[in-house]
Amino acid sequence: MGWDWFTDPGYWASRLLFQRLLAALYLVAFLATALQFRALLGEHGMLPVPRFVRRVPFRRAPSLFHWRYSDRLFATVAWAGVVVAAALVLGLFDRTPVWATMLAWLVPWLLYQSIVNVGQIWYSFGWESLLLEVGFLAIFLGPADTAPPVLVLWLLRWVLFRLEFGAGLIKLRGDECWRDLTCLYYHHETQPMPGPLSWYFHHLPKPLHRVEAAASHFTQLVAPFALFAPQPVAGAAALLMILTQLWLVASGNFSWLNFLTITLAVSVVDSSVVGLPVPELAQPPVWHQALVIGLTVLVVVLSYRPARNLVSRRQVMNTSFDRLHLVNTYGAFGSVTKVRHEIVIEATDDPVLTGDTVWREYEFKGKPGDPRRRPPQFAPYHLRLDWLMWFAALSTRYAQSWLPALAEKLLAADPATLKLLRHDPFDGARPTYLRAQLYRYRFTTPRERRETGAWWVREARGPALRTARLGADGTVIAVD
Structure with a gap:
């Protein structure tokens, strides 16, 4: 039998697209940091990092900036992240040895971890933790010429499930307008950052707004369970989520949250759904397989508190339960601003x-x-x-x-x-x-x-x- 069960070549294309998209989002995240940090977090910024690291110990906010901080060092970290992410977008590590590919994906994760953990309120958004959680799992996916490890693919589905199902539950437990399907009467106008089409979305007929709300409930409360079904059901659920996220991309500005959700959903779609042939792929080395099994055990253990939060009546959203943001809880718009x-x-x-x-x-x-x-x-x-x-x-x-x-x-x-x-x-x-x-x-x-x-x-x-x-x-x- 060997280790054949450990990989599934049918996901080689989705793994490759997932990696490209995730690397592009890393690039955007590092670029936004490089261009904005001086005013927000710099030595003379509104919330200076040096003042934060004097007050908060390393064990509570692990970051290389506890060792030393200067605006030049912070800029170096941010621009180094841009360079590594660009290399990953270009596929420069697609055919390197497994250890080299893992190292290439480890670098942006470590650098962004250091930034987020000293970022204070400027980096308190749920998509920061989501990028770190997904980025950590991406370290173990392997290069393009090896078969994708099944366990990591399932862990990505687990992230997508918590992301969507958590968002659905927070709505259902929150504002009454989600239960009577009227929240979209207000949301397009009152969302944090309206986009070029938000005015038009706001003026859609009210019955269509109710359809929007109902479709959101179905996509977030029903479809996530189909992610764990056999293909093509799982792929169909992922495609539905992609369509829903594209609707959200068109209707507003939510940083990279929607794009990262699409990236996660891409990893669920196997090659048979899109009719792509599967090339000959090597099996990853035994030491990599052992690391993936260890990763799976770690995520299962760390998932206890986020899973318990999902079923809790006092559900919280966008919270990290560990210092490294490895397994988190998510959610958005449990209440909708009316004015x-x-x-x-x-x-x-x-x-x-x-x-x-x-x-x-x-x-x-x-x-x-x-x-x-x-x-x-x-x-x-x-x-x-x-x-x-x-x-x-x-x-x-x-x-x-x-x-x-x-x-x-x-x-x-x-x-x-x-x-x-x-x-x-x-x-x-x-x-x-x-x-x-x-x-x-x-x-x-x-x-x-x-x-x-x-x-x-x-x-x-x-x-x-x-x-x-x-x-x-x-x-x-x-x-x-």
Whole structure:
């Protein structure tokens, strides 16, 4: 009998596509880090890594930055991740020995682990842990000229099951609008980062919104069980999930969450479903088979708490139960916001505030601001500050650790912070005063859209941040 049971050549094509897609998402993740970290986490950032590692020990947040931190080192780690991920996208390790392929996949996992574990609130999103969990399993898939290990393929299905089923349960247990199928009346308008087509999705007929909600329930609560059925049932369930995720990609910006879910679903589809011939593939070495068995035992043990969380009435979402993010729990939109609010940051360069002071707005790259600007497409790229601004508009408790620091950076015209914005109304000069206003946003109706050309209508709701100036010592001083 030997080890023939250990591999299934029928998944060689899906394994190859899975690896390419995952490597591309790694590349996006490292690129977003390289281009944004200085303002967010750098030595002079809003939440500096050096301050974090002094407060949090290595055992709670394993990272190479506990050994040493500098902005140059962080940039080196991020750009090294970009280079390795690009090499994996190009397939440069497809035909190397198994140990070399494993090492190539281990490097981005270790580097991104170090980043996420010191990333604080900027890296608190569920797709960070998902990338690390899936990336860890990818280490053991082997190169293109060996047969894919069945156990790793099943572990990927287990991730996909928890991802989809957990999201379905959190909805069913959460907002009543998921149970009466009305959540999509609001979601396309109030989601964190609307996309170019979100306005059109929002204005779909309400019966179609109810169909959307019902289809979501079926895909997340029923179809996941079919992932463990024989082919072609498992492949059909995966294809349904891919279609659902493409719908979500078209309707909004959710970083790489939808793309990574599609990547996972690809690993479920065997070559017979798409009619591809299977080439001659070598069996992986015995030591690799032993490692895969050890990996499987480890994941089974670590799955106890996430599995218990799934069936718990107090289900939590997007939580890691181990320091290395090896087996996590996921979920999204257990409650749906019915009304959209946005924080609009304004400043002036007038030396003295008067009733005639003109306030000028800072424009963010992704989040709604100018009502006449169409929501842009950024996913799978992740605009971390824009996402946190959405949470800040929900409640100031989400922004206590960083919003005052953002105000300070804008008053100081910090170049790294200004690079995170789409438009600086002062062209790099320092403003004298800054404030933040809370607005109620809603999509225009089709008639309003035709008449005004605007995508949004907004109404002021009051101050979100007190008017402030920069003191002589560089600290923010409230003036009202």
